[in-house]
Amino acid sequence: MNRTIHFVSLGCPKNRVDSEVMLGVAQREGYVHVDDPAGASVIVINTCGFIDAAKKESVDTILEMTDYKAQGSCERLVVAGCLSQRHPEELAKGFPEVDNFLGSSDMLALGSVLRGASERIAVGNPADWLVAAESPRILSSRHGSAYVKIAEGCNRSCSFCVIPDLRGKQRSRRVEDVVREVEQLVASGIKEVNLISQDTIAFGRDLPAEGRPELAELVRRVADVEGLRWLRLFYLYPEKLSPDLIELLAHHPRVLPYVDMPLQHAADGMLRRMKRGHGGKRLYDLVEQLRGAVPNLTFRTAFIVGHPGETAAEFEELCEFVAWANFDRVGVFRYSDEESCASHALLGKVPKRTAESRYKKLMAMAQRIARERNQALVGKTLDVLVEGESDEHETVVMGRHGGQAPEIDGQVYLTGTENLPELPRAGEMVQVRITQASDYDLAGEVVGMSPTERPVSRRVGLRVLPTDNRRLTSPS
Numbered sequence: 001m002n003r004t005i006h007f008v009s010l011g012c013p014k015n016r017v018d019s020e021v022m023l024g025v026a027q028r029e030g031y032v033h034v035d036d037p038a039g040a041s042v043i044v045i046n047t048c049g050f051i052d053a054a055k056k057e058s059v060d061t062i063l064e065m066t067d068y069k070a071q072g073s074c075e076r077l078v079v080a081g082c083l084s085q086r087h088p089e090e091l092a093k094g095f096p097e098v099d100n101f102l103g104s105s106d107m108l109a110l111g112s113v114l115r116g117a118s119e120r121i122a123v124g125n126p127a128d129w130l131v132a133a134e135s136p137r138i139l140s141s142r143h144g145s146a147y148v149k150i151a152e153g154c155n156r157s158c159s160f161c162v163i164p165d166l167r168g169k170q171r172s173r174r175v176e177d178v179v180r181e182v183e184q185l186v187a188s189g190i191k192e193v194n195l196i197s198q199d200t201i202a203f204g205r206d207l208p209a210e211g212r213p214e215l216a217e218l219v220r221r222v223a224d225v226e227g228l229r230w231l232r233l234f235y236l237y238p239e240k241l242s243p244d245l246i247e248l249l250a251h252h253p254r255v256l257p258y259v260d261m262p263l264q265h266a267a268d269g270m271l272r273r274m275k276r277g278h279g280g281k282r283l284y285d286l287v288e289q290l291r292g293a294v295p296n297l298t299f300r301t302a303f304i305v306g307h308p309g310e311t312a313a314e315f316e317e318l319c320e321f322v323a324w325a326n327f328d329r330v331g332v333f334r335y336s337d338e339e340s341c342a343s344h345a346l347l348g349k350v351p352k353r354t355a356e357s358r359y360k361k362l363m364a365m366a367q368r369i370a371r372e373r374n375q376a377l378v379g380k381t382l383d384v385l386v387e388g389e390s391d392e393h394e395t396v397v398m399g400r401h402g403g404q405a406p407e408i409d410g411q412v413y414l415t416g417t418e419n420l421p422e423l424p425r426a427g428e429m430v431q432v433r434i435t436q437a438s439d440y441d442l443a444g445e446v447v448g449m450s451p452t453e454r455p456v457s458r459r460v461g462l463r464v465l466p467t468d469n470r471r472l473t474s475p476s
Contacts, residue, residue, distance in 0.1 A: 306355025
């Protein structure tokens with residue numbers, strides 16, 4: 001029997017971890033991953049259903065893959081993830097070519113699907129899934145880096161967001177379990193761990209009060225894992241950060257001074273409509289606090305424009321805030337009017353043309369700031385994690401410095417490698433003197449190398465289709 005499988009993973013890094021678990025399940029069932037869907041007996045699409053653009057991309061991908069049922073060797077087509085969690089019956093009716101539908105919590109159920117022992121629609125309760133250290137998983141990220149999901153679900157009630165419906169209430173992992181997974185990853189050659197969840201700042205709050213851990217405790221335990229070089233935090237909700245966490249960001253040698261904190265807006269009226277639970281002053285205070293306490297901070301954020309009720313004056317207030325804060329990375333998202341969200345019922349819908357104009361203006365500001373930030377790095381020597389050959393040119397080696405998150409913040413292209421005894425290998429850390437800067441990418445000369453302490457594990461070339469604006473940031 002032909003036991004080959006092809007995966008397509010859409011959306012955010014959290015979805016990517018789920019795809020990697022399904023890769024592990026498939027391997028456990030005796031399947032071999034293939035890069036070309038034309039040669040796969042099973043095709044799995046892990047969908048995203050967060051906003052309209054993501055839903056459209058998921059539907060387009062399903063349509064693309066259905067062709068292989070007729071033209072390729074595909075015998076089973078599986079659709080999983082957030083879109084099928086949200087619209088299982090509609091998808092099943094609209095895509096008779098799809099053999100099985102799994103939801104956002106059904107990663108392990110892929111085993112039953114592959115054995116032919118599953119119902120066609122097997123979408124479970126979204127609150128049932130929480131990854132663990134013992135979960136089967138095959139990494140697909142570039143060499144040396146991995147995402148680690150520390151919690152699932154969300155307890156917030158932001159008016160524009162469907163995540164609680166798609167993923168359920170917050171469920172945090174135990175600190176010991178996260179540390180055990182990081183230890184396993186480091187043993188396989190991982191140098192950089194990126195902690196992710198829907199609401200990272202709320203880690204542990206859902207656990208029993210007695211002995212309840214805080215995020216700072218988790219960060220310290222993970223950062224102290226021997227052999228780890230970089231630890232990065234994603235998706236911090238804009239609320240007061242504990243002194244212990246700020247101390248770690250500022251001074252721990254392996255905790256990167258990198259904050260990803262989606263702020264969404266800055267005007268009091270808009271933050272109230274978005275049900276963010278705070279006003280604009282908190283954001284000014286947070287930026288001042290972090291800039292003052294964390295040396296060499298990289299601050300990445302995201303904003304939504306065109307939300308119902310957004311006035312011209314409120315948008316200008318947002319622009320003034322972005323100019324004042326001088327963020328290193330800014331992602332901008334046009335509001336997506338989701339029927340199941342509270343924002344859908346609000347009056348004052350912003351015309352698409354107006355939202356597009358605001359999007360372009362704010363993106364232009366963000367691009368200009370990013371260019372200035374990068375140009376300030378010319379002449380500096382930075383530690384760079386080598387990722388391998390460039391996507392654009394096979395003779396060019398690329399990597400990232402600590403202020404560049406994987407897949408979204410740009411690259412460092414290495415020059416002068418022809419004078420080295422051997423090319424830097426994926427997973428190695430090298431020192432690079434920056435010589436050139438563009439809006440998002442850098443180029444620099446390798447001036448020092450460090451040996452690879454451990455062999456780097458082989459990765460699967462998972463086909464990943466990031467959703468709108470993923471090059472800059474993602475909404476949360």
